[in-house]
Amino acid sequence: MSFPPPVPSPLFLSLHARLERLQLAHELGAAPPPAPPGPDPDPDHDLWPMLEDDDCIVEAAGKVKGRLRGVRRLVSDEWLAVLKGEAIGAASLDLDVRTSMIPGAGLGLFASAPVPAGATCCCLYGEIHSVESYREEVSDTAYGILLPRAAAWAGALLPRQSRDLVLDCAAGAALAGGKARYANDPRSAEATNCRFEPEPQFLRARLVAVRDLRVGEELYVDYGEAYWLRHEGRPNTLRVG
Numbered sequence: 001m002s003f004p005p006p007v008p009s010p011l012f013l014s015l016h017a018r019l020e021r022l023q024l025a026h027e028l029g030a031a032p033p034p035a036p037p038g039p040d041p042d043p044d045h046d047l048w049p050m051l052e053d054d055d056c057i058v059e060a061a062g063k064v065k066g067r068l069r070g071v072r073r074l075v076s077d078e079w080l081a082v083l084k085g086e087a088i089g090a091a092s093l094d095l096d097v098r099t100s101m102i103p104g105a106g107l108g109l110f111a112s113a114p115v116p117a118g119a120t121c122c123c124l125y126g127e128i129h130s131v132e133s134y135r136e137e138v139s140d141t142a143y144g145i146l147l148p149r150a151a152a153w154a155g156a157l158l159p160r161q162s163r164d165l166v167l168d169c170a171a172g173a174a175l176a177g178g179k180a181r182y183a184n185d186p187r188s189a190e191a192t193n194c195r196f197e198p199e200p201q202f203l204r205a206r207l208v209a210v211r212d213l214r215v216g217e218e219l220y221v222d223y224g225e226a227y228w229l230r231h232e233g234r235p236n237t238l239r240v241g
């Protein structure tokens, strides 16, 4: 089964370009290079002269940060609208979401047909963050996956990726209907049967089977130690074997 990438809307692309410029201004503490000429006026043109003015540079930096947050929200909302429109949850192998085999873990993801090793089961989508905004705006118990900037960029959805991104799958993927967020972590290398493969160019990660899966088997991935450190105090109740 193929998993065609979502098609970003023109609004998503223009909001994302705006976000990139605000992010650059925030990092540099200075106006970004002029935007390429286009039909629409630069919506942030009021900020750039302020960043060049010593008398109000601190106030300007605060305004850039505030606007960055607002535009990031708009980008996320538009991305979720794109994902919902494309019914991404439907793009998966034959998988069921039902009560996990791990007591107390809530729902889990199960194979309802055999899955060969190496097959992509479904894709993980979510809200898109920079590392900084993920740290600042997302709660400690969120479920984020790093989409590193160095990975393949051929046929990418965005014209360029200037920084690492983080996919926050807690709320976003649930809203958009993705199944991959239901894969639990067995906290045992032996029981782990899937892995996440980041696809930054498509703003998602693939959930890939690392061995053949039988009908009825639960799909398990390793979330990494950092996840469990943040979730300290919650029981890992899986019994293996």
Ligand SMILES: C[S@@+](CC[C@H](N)C(=O)[O-])C[C@H]1O[C@@H](n2cnc3c(N)ncnc32)[C@H](O)[C@@H]1O
Pocket: 100, 102, 104, 105, 106, 107, 108, 143, 181, 182, 183, 184, 185, 186, 187, 231, 235, 236, 237, 238
């Ligand atoms: C990405 S969600 C997985 C789907 C989740 N089970 C649900 O019902 O929405 C991650 C959460 O699942 C639960 N979970 C995953 N693996 C677990 C484990 N080994 N032991 C206990 N809870 C687990 C924890 O609540 C964790 O924060």
